[in-house]
Amino acid sequence: MSDTRPANRRGILGRLYHGETSIDFYGRRRYGFLFSGLLVIVTLVSLLTSGLNLGIDFEGGVAWQVPASSTFGTDEARDVVEENGVEVANAKIQTLKSGDVESIRIQVGDQTTEVRSAVQAALAEAAGVDVNDVSVSSVSSSWGRSITEKAVRALVVFLVLVSLYIAWRFEWRMAVAAIAAMLHDVLISVGIYSIFRFEVTPATVVAFLTILGFSLYDTIVVFDKVQDNIERFAATRTGMADITNVSMNQVLMRSLNTSLAAVLPVISLLVLGSGVFGAVALREFAVALLVGLSIGSYSSIFVASPLLAVLKEREPRFKNLRGLHSTGAELEHMVVTGTSSGLKNVRRQVQADEHTAPSANVTPGALLTHPPRPRKKRRR
Amino acid sequence: MTRRRLAFTLFGLLIVVFGSLAGNLVAGNEPSLGLDLQGGVSVTQEPVGEYNSESLDLAVERIRERVDSLGVAEPEIIRQGDAIVVNLPGVDNQDEAIKLVQVTGAVLLRPVLLSQMIDTPDSVVDDGSSTTTATPNGDATTSTNVSTTIATAATTLPSSTTTLPGGPSRPATVTSLPTDTTTTPATTAVDAQSTTTTVASTDAPTETEAPTTDVTLPTDMPDPTDPNATVFVQNADGTEFYQLGPAFATGEVFNNDAQADIIAGGWGVRVTLRGGATGADLWNSGAARCFAKDSSCPSGRMAIVLDGVVQSAPSVNQPSFTGGVDITGSFSEGEAKDLARVLKSGALPVRLQVQAVQTVSPTLGSDSLRAAIISGLIGVGLVLLFMLLYYRSLAAIVVAGLLISGVIQWNVISLLSSTNGLALSLAGIAGIIVSIGVTVDSYVVFFEKLKDEVKSGRTLRNSAERGFKSAWRTILAADIVSLLGAFTLWYLTVGSVRGFAFFLGLSTLCDMIVAWFFTRPTMLLLARSNFIARRRVFGVDPSALAPGGAA
16 A cells, blocks of 8 residues: 555544445445335335326316415305306315415316306305405416427426436446436425425426436536546456445545535425425425426436446456455555556465466566656646 | 737627617517516417418407507417417406407498598598499400490599588599598587597597507497497598498408409509309399488498408499409508408408407515515526636636626517517426526536636636537537527427427527637637646646646
C-alpha cells in the first residue's frame, strides 16, 4: 500500500465528506435486488387487485364542491344529488379540509349540462350558499380517454428517445439499466397511490413525470462516473465489480447531496405548504414527489449500478474477472487513489488461472501499481 | 481561455440577464397566474365530425374576440392539437363561460333589409361593398354568364344606391371606389324600435363600443346568431350597421374551395357552389329574390355573416348562378383572403363540443399560491443553508447561480405571459421548485470533480479547468435527457402536463446557461486568484493542495 494518508483516522462522516468510504455495494447487490423486487411485487399485486383511483380527468365525470356546514354534510349532499336523478351508487363523496374551511366533494360519472347546472343550484340551495360558491368540474369520458392515451403515447416516445440517446452517448447496457431503474421508481411511486387509494389527478401525473426525469438524471450522473472509471482502469485487470464499487463510493456524497437538495424543497412543500397552510392541492403532489425522489436516489445506487455491473460482466473483457472483487482496505485504496490495487488481484487471478489454463498471460503493465506521477507545473 | 475572455463572458451574461430584467420591469411585464392559482373557469372544447383547419382557426379567433370584448383580465386561449382550451380567470359563472366560448365558424347568408353607415369621414376601409357575379368558367353556360355579368353589373349601380336614403354610398361595381363616400352620420335613424341605443353609439366614431354590441346585447334584442330572426348587426370594422332578415342559407352551399384571386383587375373571392338542393338551388333561390329586390331582400344585397358579424354584403348581380360565384369589390389582397377564409370555414363549419369544464374558487387558488410560494422559498433557504454548511464560502457561487437562474426564468415567463398568454400554473411552480435540486446538482457535480482533481495532485487552476470540462460533460448528458423528456411531453400531451413540460424545459435550459456562462468563468477566474486557495472549501486542506500532496 503506497497510500500514506491516514484516511482511517477519520470517522464515518468524515470519510463520507471526503469521498473515502469503502462500502461494498456490489457485494450487497442481492439485498438491493431483493428489496426492490419485493416492493415491485407488492405494487403489482395492489395494481392488479385494487387498481388506481383515477380522478375525473382520466375517466370523465362531474365533480361538485360545496362548502360544508353543521347542517350540510355528506349525507345531505348525497340526498340532494339523488333527488336530481343522478345515480349515487358509484358516487364518491368525501369531505375535504383546506385550512379551517371544510368542503364536500361529490364525484359522479358523466352527466349532461342541464343535470350539472341543476345539481349545482340544488346543492347551493341546500347548503345555503350562493350558486357561484359551488364549483363544478366536468370532463367528458372521451376527453379523459384521449388525455390518458396522449400521455401514454408521449411516455413511450420519450422512453424510446432516451434509450437511443443513452445507447449512443454511453452504451446499450447503460440504457437498459437506466430505463429499468426508472421503471422501478415510477412503478413503486404508482404503487403508493394504489395502496393508499390516493386519487390520481393531472398533478399526480406531473409528479410521476418529475420522478421519471429525476431518476434518469441521477442515474446518468452515476453512469458517467462509471464510464470514467472504466476508461481509467482500462489498462489494469480490474473487474466490473470493483469499478462499480469504486464509482459508487466516489459519487455517494454527490448522490446524497443532490437528493437532499431536491428533497428539501419538497419536504418544505409537504410540511409547510399542505400541513401548516393547508393547501390540499399541494399535499398529494408533494407526497408523490417525496416518495419518488427518495426512491430515485436509492435506485440509482442500489438498482441501476449493480444491474449495470451484472450486465457488463457478461462482456468478454470482464468475464474472466467475475467473482473477484476487493473489499475493505483494498477497496478504500482504489476509491481514494483512483488506481487499481491490481497486484493482489492479478496474483489471485494467476492462482485461479493455474488450475484452468497453465499459461496465464500476465502483462507486466498490470503488475506495476503506483499512482500517477504528479503533472509538472508549467507556466502558461 | 484568457482572463479577459472569461471576464467578458461573465459580464456579458450579467448585462444581458439584468438588462432584460430591467426591460421587463420598465415594460411592466410580469408573470400571469394560471387558473389554478387565481380562480376562474376553464373550458376545453374539441371539434367533432368533419371540419377544416380554417374553420377551427376562425373559431379560435372568434372566441378570442368574444372573450376580449367581455373584458376578462388575462384570458388564456390555447390550441393544443385540435383542442381549444379557454381559461377565464376571475369568471365564476360556468354557464356564461360555456356560452361565451361556443362558436362554430358557421356562416349565414342573410338578405340585407336596411343598411346604415357608421362612418368617420376619413374611413376608407370598405369591405361591405362588393358585387356577386358568376364565375366565368370555360363551358358554354358560363360564357353567357360572363356577358350577363357585365350587363347586370352596369345595371345594379343605380338600384343599389336607391336602397337606403341614409347610406347611399355603397358602390356596387367592380371598379367603383369607396373613397368618394362621405356619408351622413345616422340622423335618419334606422326604423327599428330597439336600435335607439345603438344609433346613439354610432355618433361616436370610435370602435370601442362596437364589439360589445354583438356579445352583450340587451335581452330584448334578438340573438344576432339566430338564423330565423330579423337581427341587427355590424360589419367587422364597425363601419356599417345592418338590419338583416332570416337567413336564406348557410355557408354550406359553397364548396370548401374559396380562394382569393384577381378578378377583372381587382382582388376578389372565387368559390364554387355545391350541386343539388342543398347547394346551388338554395343559393339561387336566395339570389333570385335579392336580384328581384322583393320584400324579403329589398336592398338587393346578400350579407355573409360569421357569428353575428357581417363579413361582406355584396349586391347580387344576376338571378341565377351556375358553377361558381365571384365576389368582387374594392378589396385589398388581405381582405379578399380573409373573406375566402370565412367562406371556407362556412363551407365546413366546425362543431365544437365541450369536453371539460373546471371551476376553481378564487380563495382556493390564492391559498395554494401563497402556500406554494412561502414553502418554496423556505425550501430554497434550507438548500442554501445545507450548501453553506457543506461548501462553506463556495456556497456564495451557488447562491449567485440560483439567483441568475431565477432571474432568467422570471424574464422568460414575464415576456411570454404578455406576448403569448402563457400562465404560471401550480404544476409549473412545482416544476420550478424541483428544478432547484437539479441546478444545485450541477454545482455539486462540478465541485466534487474539482475536489477529485485537486486530490490527485493538480494545481487549483488546472483542476478548475479539467474539473469543469468533465463536469460539463456530465451536466450536458443529464440535461439532454431532461430536455428530451420536456420536449416530447410538451409536443405530445395536453393540459397541465404540457405546462409542466414547458417549465421543466425552461429550467433545464437555465441550468445549462448558468453552468456555462456563469459558473465556468466565475470559477476559473477565482481559481486563478487566491480566493479558494486561502480557504478550506473542498474538504481538502489547502495546505495539501500543493503539488505532490498525494504522491
